[in-house]
Amino acid sequence: MNSLDHVSRTAHWKPTIVAERALIVAHTAVNGEYRHLIVECGDEAASALPGQFFQLLCPQPAGEQSFLRRPMSVYGVDPARRRVEFLYKVAGVGTRGLDTLKVGDTLDLMGPLGVGFTLDPGLRNIAVVGRGAGLATLAPLAGACRARGIGVTAILSARRPDLLMSIELFESHGAEVITVTDSEQTSGPANVERILRHLISQDRCDAFFTCGSSRLLRVQQRLAHEFGLSGEIAMEQQMACGIGLCHCCVRDFNVKGEIVSKRVCWDGPVFDMMQALP
Amino acid sequence: MNSLDHVSRTAHWKPTIVAERALIVAHTAVNGEYRHLIVECGDEAASALPGQFFQLLCPQPAGEQSFLRRPMSVYGVDPARRRVEFLYKVAGVGTRGLDTLKVGDTLDLMGPLGVGFTLDPGLRNIAVVGRGAGLATLAPLAGACRARGIGVTAILSARRPDLLMSIELFESHGAEVITVTDSEQTSGPANVERILRHLISQDRCDAFFTCGSSRLLRVQQRLAHEFGLSGEIAMEQQMACGIGLCHCCVRDFNVKGEIVSKRVCWDGPVFDMMQALP
Amino acid sequence: MSALMTPEQVDMSVRVGGLMLRNPVMPASGTFAEGLAQVFDFNRLGALVTKTITRELRAGNPLPRVVESPSGLINAIGIPSKGVPYFINDVLPLYAAYEAPLVVSISAPTAEGFASLAAELSIPGVAAIEANISCPNIEEDGKAFAMSPQATENVTRQLRAATGLPLWVKLTPNTGNIADVAKAAEASGADAAVVANTILSMAINLKTFRPSLGNVMGGLSGPAIKPIVLRQVFQCARAINIPVIGCGGISTAADAVEYLLAGATAVQVGTASFIQPAAMTTIIDDLKAFCIQREISRVSDLIGAVVVEEADEVDVSWVDPVQ
Amino acid sequence: MSALMTPEQVDMSVRVGGLMLRNPVMPASGTFAEGLAQVFDFNRLGALVTKTITRELRAGNPLPRVVESPSGLINAIGIPSKGVPYFINDVLPLYAAYEAPLVVSISAPTAEGFASLAAELSIPGVAAIEANISCPNIEEDGKAFAMSPQATENVTRQLRAATGLPLWVKLTPNTGNIADVAKAAEASGADAAVVANTILSMAINLKTFRPSLGNVMGGLSGPAIKPIVLRQVFQCARAINIPVIGCGGISTAADAVEYLLAGATAVQVGTASFIQPAAMTTIIDDLKAFCIQREISRVSDLIGAVVVEEADEVDVSWVDPVQ
């Protein structure tokens, strides 16, 4: 709410959120469903933080129309080379449109948007628990942890082993990766709870960072409560404006026993895990 | 009106007008304004006759929208190789969209549409008078004339010599080409009339075929009347459906002294020159 | 999906205002003519619907008669008409060869004019009368009979007395109370309500500062109006017991299904045929495919089948479901 | 075009219902909030307009609250409101720092409620009251005060008595007689009419057969509705002498010019900011550029400047003109 404070009203006024046409520098299929997109953009966009997102104006695939932008988490960011990366699932008309982009094309992106993850200076080891596109949101956190000397154990969940993503990326940031899948029957809440309890017992989990699964959220909330740990969750909701104008992306949160409605795009997408209602 | 007669209602019913996705096999800039497009299509489309046209569903250029198809005359047709050619001017949103097509892309075209030119068996020599995109419409006529042993003199008009088009195409079909331009001050009605009178006096003009200029139409109508010659004109009008449904493309014609409204897309676009009201 | 259902097993027929149609898809008046006979077999359609005809000879509106708009078309064609004898002698015979029933759309400046025209056209070859009491771009700032329940009741009553044919009444979306107008049409004897005609609109040419249409205002059609007219179909279908024929922005089978779910018994397709001339037969094919995929054995089972109750579960289907 | 005019020479100001605005571009209620302060300097706008507030605390509608539509958006946000004290203490101060006048949008279930809320909000920092007597998705099938001239007259009269601030009244496009409603607003003391709110619409989810919106129906906004609302602005501007503020589908300066030509004195930009967050400042810049290019020294010269007479010349400009 006090974002108006950011605004300097001098002649040198500068926006902190911009919409611009970014240049596609790489675009590859990760598997049948997911694509990895790298764009070259301006300084504002390239200053995005882990957990923040962009609103992408997807090109229209032939014979189809989308009207709104589509929200996508920052999957990677390189301020020096002014690059931002996305990892997205081809789901519907918007992402089918994205999928048509070729290197050398441009993409209108708007951001960086929202509130990202906070890494408390006191943290030594964290557990990252992600599933599906949630991995895209969590991946840049591993890099930030390495820069701060925080140890990361990443529990990555998917339907099948071939749909697991970002293992190398997490490992390249020094994270230990544990994979769980539906087809191997390792992804259920009970097994993930077992893994997390083990980490906690080894003093390798001061906090949880999670995205992409309500069932795994509940497991983490229970453990955080039991062991007095903290946690953050990146949440999703259908969005229109992405910048706090329209109130279509609200979710209810439990703030000290009171149910409070918050805008995921503006008050989040990262929230205190203990306030989240799965 | 008796087109319903064409319809066989047996199980073997076949359309004569189709909408299909044709393959772009060549697309080149003729000059700053005009593009030459060649597509590979089905048998129905590749049976188009001179003077007929297609309705093109133009791709949307980035950030712009067109809703309707755009009418384009057949500039060339090769039934054996199933190819159709267009010559178009980049004018607005639709043609800007066309301009983005690359070899290998597809274009949704619908046709062939309308009534083309009629070459009376008695004709020996004709004069073809065209300007601007009108040349696109008249060009295939030269090929049809050669096939029937009819001599062609083409008077091609443009703003400047560098905007003249299709000279080689007419010549390759054995036509004699005379060019007139605004910048050389040769394109005015008086000069064109002089050229046509000369042709008539040499017995090289049994009929006029024209498109693209009201002022030159009037000259030809006058001469046709004076010398008892016939003529046909390809007319244009803003179109929505292109197939006679909507009545947005009407023009008034003088049919034996009576003013009659006709649909350019369905009753034309080629009409008896003497009925045309410039 | 289902190995059990074959295309033949989907019953595509619907009963609309006294007529049994082989399927619920037909053209919208003014967007259908002989040209389409070169694109598909007219017998595939549920019905054929003529351009509105009038008794008077009419030239139609000055040009330009159409202008594009985002996802839509604004038209002010007017109703060019060559009169009744021409229609009976030259147009009617063209359609005689088809089994699909012919619906004749009529218009007149007065209720009496409507009635006498309906009477004159109640002849063999005409299966139903569609009274276009809604065309917005003819008179006084777009006002039409169907703007008010009273005027609708008056004209429908006179029409009902004048013809024994099924009587469809085509409403305007420009009124503020379309369900009341539909009720008036039902109460005074209409067999079906067509919902709806075009929405009164305007565009201005920035080069000339003049209206983009010769007639100043025109009617908006196409995908842009679909959500508005769908809402009106939903409102009308809940208010009346005679069938509602949905018409507004339908381009795909998905659009048609939305209208059926909202309560339409059949649909009319207009502007879509300008973009894809085979839109209607594609919709029929895809509608059948939809029924097969969803194991719906009668297309009429879709009519009014929208489930209305508060939904509160958030769609997070882009996230992989756990097991 | 003109070497004679510089940007400084274009007078962009307009006078709207008691306020002098530095330019005619402002946000539409419900599509503007603090987030945009990170995109552009609010002082560039003609005015600032708040989301509608109510006296009661309101949660807003169930989710989903928006659904896409061809060239448009259907929303059923409802009016989540934290009440008057929160607004005065926590929201108003945010805008105090800006020179652009603050217009506060209000709503209430009764005419008395409207009046007392307007009275309570007639305080320093508030430059004008916009009475949203039109929001279509709150009560009884979308009915609202602005559906009828009578209800509009009643609520406007009570509002007028309650506040000395400029009073803008925001009309609904869902009525069949918007010019009559505008006349009623003028007659009972409104200083300006905002034309218009969203158009009542619906969409159905084909996976679930449920309405796509938690609230069943919602309001359509965006480019799809532009030609409809433009027509209504034209009709209203001809019917009343107080300024009309055009609002519906404006995304570009060209759209804004169309509205001004049709008779709007200023424009509000809503949904366009969801697609391009800097839409409003881009429109202001491009509007100035348009004036320079066309050698129009005052933007107010565009207001109502559409030339209405039958055009009969056919546009064949794609054909090269001879000399």
Ligand SMILES: Cc1cc2nc3c(=O)[nH]c(=O)nc-3n(C[C@H](O)[C@H](O)[C@H](O)COP(=O)(O)OP(=O)(O)OC[C@H]3O[C@@H](n4cnc5c(N)ncnc54)[C@H](O)[C@@H]3O)c2cc1C
């Ligand atoms: C803050 C945020 C960050 C996101 N980050 C990523 C990411 O990094 N990678 C990724 O693949 N996806 C991400 N998503 C989800 C992504 O925005 C949707 O997959 C995308 O909008 C779908 O658009 P579409 O046009 O392809 O599909 P549509 O045709 O719009 O819809 C396809 C399916 O996805 C559902 N859907 C659409 N939009 C959303 C949404 N915003 N939230 C939830 N479900 C939706 C629809 O209900 C439908 O079932 C994120 C969403 C949010 C809100």
Ligand SMILES: Cc1cc2nc3c(=O)[nH]c(=O)nc-3n(C[C@H](O)[C@H](O)[C@H](O)COP(=O)(O)OP(=O)(O)OC[C@H]3O[C@@H](n4cnc5c(N)ncnc54)[C@H](O)[C@@H]3O)c2cc1C
């Ligand atoms: C039967 C027929 C055959 C044609 N053949 C050719 C051809 O072979 N090559 C060619 O370059 N052009 C041809 N045209 C014209 C072509 O259709 C238009 O240039 C095109 O539709 C412009 O579309 P746009 O979206 O690029 O421009 P728009 O943005 O739609 O308009 C740009 C300008 O062109 C004018 N315009 C648009 N459509 C038409 C139209 N149908 N008739 C007249 N003026 C129009 C507009 O008023 C505007 O001034 C033909 C037109 C017809 C009716």
Ligand SMILES: Cc1cc2nc3c(=O)[nH]c(=O)nc-3n(C[C@H](O)[C@H](O)[C@H](O)COP(=O)(O)O)c2cc1C
């Ligand atoms: C060019 C055109 C002409 C029309 N003429 C008529 C007409 O003569 N009579 C009529 O009742 N409706 C007429 N309509 C309205 C259509 O029948 C239909 O109600 C409207 O276009 C909405 O459907 P759509 O969005 O599928 O086009 C016309 C529409 C268009 C686009």
Ligand SMILES: Cc1cc2nc3c(=O)[nH]c(=O)nc-3n(C[C@H](O)[C@H](O)[C@H](O)COP(=O)(O)O)c2cc1C
């Ligand atoms: C998400 C959303 C919320 C809105 N909330 C309000 C509101 O609270 N009060 C109001 O008067 N109008 C509201 N409107 C309507 C807009 O102010 C505007 O009248 C309408 O959207 C048409 O303009 P547009 O096409 O530029 O969006 C809302 C519109 C949208 C899209």
Ligand code: FES
């Ligand atoms: S998407 Fe508009 S407020 Fe969050």
Ligand code: FES
């Ligand atoms: S363009 Fe529709 S009748 Fe000619």
